[in-house]
Amino acid sequence: MRLTPTQMAWRAAQDIEDGAYVNLGIGLPEKVAQFQPPGRQAIFHTENGVLGFGEAPPAGQEDWDLINAGKKAVTIKPGTAFFHHADSFAMVRGGHLDVAILGAYEVAETGDLANWSTGPRGVPAVGGAMDLVHGAKRVAVMMDHVTKDGKPKLLHRCTLPLTGVGCVTRIYSSHAVIDIVQGSFVLREKLAGLTLEALQAMTGATLHTDGPVADLIAPEL
Amino acid sequence: MDKTLPDLASAVAGIEDGMSVMIGGFGGSGSPIELIHALIDRFLATGHPKNLTVVNNNAGNGHVGLAALIEAGMVAKLICSFPRSADPVVFTERYQAGEIALELVPQGTLAERIRAGGAGIPAFYTPTSYGTDLAAGKPVEEFDGRPYVQERWLKADYALVKAHRGDRLGNLTYRMAARNFGPLMCMAAKTAIVQVSAVVEPGAIDPEAVVTPGIFVQGVVEVANPVQEEDLNRANARYPEAAA
Numbered sequence: 001m002r003l004t005p006t007q008m009a010w011r012a013a014q015d016i017e018d019g020a021y022v023n024l025g026i027g028l029p030e031k032v033a034q035f036q037p038p039g040r041q042a043i044f045h046t047e048n049g050v051l052g053f054g055e056a057p058p059a060g061q062e063d064w065d066l067i068n069a070g071k072k073a074v075t076i077k078p079g080t081a082f083f084h085h086a087d088s089f090a091m092v093r094g095g096h097l098d099v100a101i102l103g104a105y106e107v108a109e110t111g112d113l114a115n116w117s118t119g120p121r122g123v124p125a126v127g128g129a130m131d132l133v134h135g136a137k138r139v140a141v142m143m144d145h146v147t148k149d150g151k152p153k154l155l156h157r158c159t160l161p162l163t164g165v166g167c168v169t170r171i172y173s174s175h176a177v178i179d180i181v182q183g184s185f186v187l188r189e190k191l192a193g194l195t196l197e198a199l200q201a202m203t204g205a206t207l208h209t210d211g212p213v214a215d216l217i218a219p220e221l
Numbered sequence: 222m223d224k225t226l227p228d229l230a231s232a233v234a235g236i237e238d239g240m241s242v243m244i245g246g247f248g249g250s251g252s253p254i255e256l257i258h259a260l261i262d263r264f265l266a267t268g269h270p271k272n273l274t275v276v277n278n279n280a281g282n283g284h285v286g287l288a289a290l291i292e293a294g295m296v297a298k299l300i301c302s303f304p305r306s307a308d309p310v311v312f313t314e315r316y317q318a319g320e321i322a323l324e325l326v327p328q329g330t331l332a333e334r335i336r337a338g339g340a341g342i343p344a345f346y347t348p349t350s351y352g353t354d355l356a357a358g359k360p361v362e363e364f365d366g367r368p369y370v371q372e373r374w375l376k377a378d379y380a381l382v383k384a385h386r387g388d389r390l391g392n393l394t395y396r397m398a399a400r401n402f403g404p405l406m407c408m409a410a411k412t413a414i415v416q417v418s419a420v421v422e423p424g425a426i427d428p429e430a431v432v433t434p435g436i437f438v439q440g441v442v443e444v445a446n447p448v449q450e451e452d453l454n455r456a457n458a459r460y461p462e463a464a465a
Contacts, residue, residue: 047328082395084404
């Protein structure tokens, strides 16, 4: 019993307002763009310098001057804007984005995020991860609730190298929607068949409630 | 005044051993492949330049462009944000063998350090990297109750940049997302060399459309139909071809 990654993307998309400026992290968060509710149009930002880009072109029609931060080909559409990298990160750090949705290895109840390094081995690479966690009005993460071997990824404190301190505001996990409020996990939604006790047992810090907890529901996708 | 250069070889002729070279591009988009390959040609013919410090967002992909520059053994240090790619084998092997130094910089900090270098701002404060390993040893100061990390400007001896059109005075336009680091690197380098698809007469670019004003550009060379790194990699290309 869990949401699939695609269902997590669908759930995250439901919270994006019409007209919001949104950055979607490389990989799974990119799927969020597919599930905008009817009647709402968000404007997507990509770090390499495009605002309001369109969908991927058909294979064979790529223009490699027109890519996203994941280095995949995108398209322009009416209203697209290009800009250089310093302007792009001014949009990020300057508080101009409404929402950033990122992946996560670990999140702490303090809002600390670890999503760039799994430790000292290999070649370190950070890209825009440390910039994106600052400036957006809401910084949400999409993540499995536990590791492949069942250990909590929502923790009292992160164990992996940090991407940012106190930056995450909402978690869309495979099992729950959780806000971070003044250094605590506050449960908003959980899978209907999952007891609070069972969810708590999968979570590395105390889950608080400050009102009714809704069922976490997503369509079959 | 005429900043056009006759060919690629003369465009890269001034780069000497030990210099710092900013290379434009984000992945393949905006990568000045022909200028990089001209620099490799010079090294293969003369043994120079070597021990370069290169600034780029990435560390090359496959065996062309920046990856080929590293593979040729010309790069002593790389300053970048994301030294991974679809095929990062060249950089990865050199790095793990201790043959190339890496300074890892968050992407937005890298862009702003370059901008600051070009704008005469020696240091600035950013929220990025506060509380992380990448802020180690850097001064931290609070502004309006929030902590910020001090970062220093980044300048270079040369910039190699790809733009779309350039006039004889060095005014430039770019093509779509290939703009990325180009305007910043032109500002931050003592000598900015730009390859353009078309050199045009002054006046042919609408002044309202100029992205990089010519004051930031020292040389323009025409490469009429530039290759794309992605296309080269899909064809499993190597540079130089003889190394295959």
